[in-house]
Amino acid sequence: MAATGPRGLRLAARYGQAWVTTGDPKISETGTPADSLAAIAGQIERLGQACAEAGRDTGELGKIMLTGFTPAATEPLSSVDAFVDFAGRHAELGIDEIVLHWPIPDSIFAADLATFEKIATEGAAQLAG
Structure with missing residues (x-):
């Protein structure tokens, strides 16, 4: 189930x-990657x-x-190292799967x-090893 709010x-x-998250929609355009990590950590805490x-x-x-919906959304796709770093930081929060959009020219993807x-x-x- 995709959810970011209390009811969801x-x-x-x-x-x-x-549980699926896209991060915090309130900071997708104006926040930083650090803001996004903090928001996702908060979501995971509220999920807990x-x-x-x-029960x-x-x-x-x-x-x-x-x-695709977080600050600096295309940064993780700029290189293998950038993606591994992005995935590792999210794994440390408890994220166990990351879904990437297929590249779409002239779009946010x-x-x-x-x-x-x-x-x-x-x-x-690299992530599996």
Whole structure:
């Protein structure tokens, strides 16, 4: 279940198999990557509280980050190293899956296709290893 607000987090805690975030929509255009990490950490904390209220272990829920809507949204797709750093910082918060949009030219999802393919192969291997 995708949720960032209190009601959605409660529903995810009660019924979800996984929780999906896009970060905090209030800071997507004006915040910094550090602001985004802090916001996601807060969301995960509130998800944990909602799970406790529902009598569920927060570890039962997958925690998924849908990229493309956070400050500096294209930065993680600029290189394999940038992606591995981005994914690592989010993994430290408890995010266990990251969803990347396929590059779409002239959009918020614009990225170099060759770099994207390297991220999918080399970046994933670095994170798994």
